Amino acid sequence: xxxxxxxxxxxxxxxxxxxxxxxxxxxxxxxxxxxxxxxxxxxxxxxxxxxxxxxxxxxxxxxxxxxxxxxxxxxxxxxxxxxxxxxxxxxxxxxxxxxxxxxxxxxxxx
Amino acid sequence: xxxxxxxxxxxxxxxxxxxxxxxxxxxxxxxxxxxxxxxxxxxxxxxxxxxxxxxxxxxxxxxxxxxxxxxxxxxxxxxxxxxxxxxxxxxxxxxxxxxxxxxxxxxxxxxxxxxxxx
Numbered sequence: 001x002x003x004x005x006x007x008x009x010x011x012x013x014x015x016x017x018x019x020x021x022x023x024x025x026x027x028x029x030x031x032x033x034x035x036x037x038x039x040x041x042x043x044x045x046x047x048x049x050x051x052x053x054x055x056x057x058x059x060x061x062x063x064x065x066x067x068x069x070x071x072x073x074x075x076x077x078x079x080x081x082x083x084x085x086x087x088x089x090x091x092x093x094x095x096x097x098x099x100x101x102x103x104x105x106x107x108x109x110x
Numbered sequence: 111x112x113x114x115x116x117x118x119x120x121x122x123x124x125x126x127x128x129x130x131x132x133x134x135x136x137x138x139x140x141x142x143x144x145x146x147x148x149x150x151x152x153x154x155x156x157x158x159x160x161x162x163x164x165x166x167x168x169x170x171x172x173x174x175x176x177x178x179x180x181x182x183x184x185x186x187x188x189x190x191x192x193x194x195x196x197x198x199x200x201x202x203x204x205x206x207x208x209x210x211x212x213x214x215x216x217x218x219x220x221x222x223x224x225x226x227x228x
Contacts, residue, residue, distance in 0.1 A: 034216060042221070043219040043222055044203070089153060098156075098217060099156075103153050
């Protein structure tokens with residue numbers, strides 16, 4: 001089955017800095033890679049996703065890149081703000097199921 | 111955006127009782143729903159995949175007789191924790207796969223149910 005590794009487990013940045021979270025996957029058949037943001041005690045919220053036919057996708061301050069050859073994908077957050085503080089999960093898979101990474105706790109300090 | 115509800119949001123029960131959790135997709139039809147379990151400060155662990163009108167597919171290590179799943183309609187899946195014990199205490203989250211806006215499908219999560227078994 002799919003195995004998704006996520007790094008780092010924690011990330012602290014100053015407000016205004018950029019944050020990058022990286023994930024690798026094992027199953028070359030995986031073709032869908034969403035990113036979720038989960039605030040404490042709340043549900044995971046989809047923030048951006050990318051499919052295997054695209055190498056990069058951007059939505060305002062958030063971007064995701066995908067390298068199919070190397071089997072890794074990354075989340076980039078620019079101009080971070082305190083409200084970006086949360087746990088971020090990457091996931092990989094396809095139509096049937098998603099396998100989640102272990103999560104990255106992002107802390108943005110004012 | 112897509113709305114997935116879960117009920118109850120939290121439940122406290124005595125050991126040995128059964129607890130039913132409902133997951134509903136409110137504004138779209140979901141042929142497939144997923145049940146996850148999340149321990150504090152940990153990731154989402156897939157328990158089972160629930161398909162409307164057929165038996166659920168359980169992940170390795172998940173007891174199907176312990177965690178009963180029923181996907182009775184395109185908008186409702188239920189998870190019943192039978193004969194609950196303290197080790198079943200956890201945060202249970204469902205998700206529904208769909209495309210509310212008509213685009214490509216993705217998973218939308220419910221708000222979760224916090225279960226505490228005394």
